[in-house]
Amino acid sequence: MAEDGEAGTLWVVATPIGNLDDLSDRARKLLGTVPVVAAEDTRVSSRLLADRAERAELISLHEHNEARVVERLVEKLLEGADIALVSDAGTPLISDPGYRLVAAAHDAGIPVRTVPGPCAATAALSIAGLATDRFWFEGFLPAKSGARRKRLGELAGQTATLVFYAPARDLPAVLEDMIAAFGPDRRATLARELTKLHETVRRDALRPLHDWIAADPDQQRGEAVLVVAGSETTAPSVDPNALAEELARELPPSRAAKVLARLTGLNRKEAFELIESKRE
Structure with missing residues (x-):
């Protein structure tokens, strides 16, 4: 006191x-x-x-x-x-x-x-076997896949090592979205249930890491940290609004929405509504 x-x-x-x-x-x-x-x-x-x-x-x-x-x-x-x-x-x-x-x-x-x-983030970084001179702590990603892919797309060109938190039950879906945003060969380390009895640490490319986790229900239990290598080159970020304006001018609405969804992570409904707003 x-x-x-x-x-x-x-x-x-x-x-x-x-x-x-x-x-x-x-x-x-x-x-x-x-x-x-x-x-x-x-x-x-x-x-x-x-x-x-x-x-x-x-x-x-x-x-x-x-x-x-x-x-x-x-x-x-x-x-x-x-x-x-x-x-x-x-x-x-x-x-x-x-x-x-x-x-x-x-x-x-x-x-x-x-x-x-x-701290789970720094504990995972210390054993990930990835660069630690610069890192980006993102924490938890959005729960919905469309919003999650959009955010991962914004991070695709980040050259610093990326650190994410995730409930282990969501790992297959989260890793699938990371593959879509970063490519299947980006290196990553899973650190699950750190310091606990069933602690798991596994380092691999995103695709084989996803497949290994998806095949083992035990790896979908508890809490996880995903440490993902940064991009080797800085990619320009995609502005969904600017892209929607260009696509709305050049393509029919349905085709423009399909392209916009693929490039930004928006779902088809969100993409179509954004395209339509640019045509008004």
Whole structure:
């Protein structure tokens, strides 16, 4: 706790991504004494607090309530209480909620400190066998294939190594879309269930990696990180609106929509509607 009249400290604490032995001594000590813990899922994080002599105040902080809860947490900090911010696994704010709280703490003049540790993205990068001097962290791709292909098309010319998160059940579909956007020979590494009992690390070209995963239901369980090699040459990005204007002038609507869908990842309905809007 802070001294009288002083604000508390917001501690951003990394927690294990699977193996509980990866919790650092510093993180363990802090979580054993801090009076308030802001957790993505209090049921998950409570296991890290089981050895405490005194019960901590657990406050749920997730993507659906963050804007509402931030004011309450900042008030506690200004009253002098230290708060530990944790996510379900890994380093908070990396594809997890928390940035609004951190920003609000800075704005209020509250000290913000880090207790670094596990992070699935950097753990996967370290064992991927791909270039790590520059990398692009994309996190989770859109759930729908059309939007996913569109985003992957925008990344096709990125020369930095690409890092994606994905539920393992979605891997066959995600890899199929990556093949469409990047080509079947782009190198990639699957890092699934990192630090857990059934951890998988496999490096291959996208097509054989897809086929191997599709043939093994066990590889479609849990959580995964896909690390994909960057492009060897920078490809110009495709602007769907500009392309739609050109195609609408040169081709019949149905043919223009088919070409637009193939080049951008839009589905046929979306492509047709965009072509029609350019003809009005």
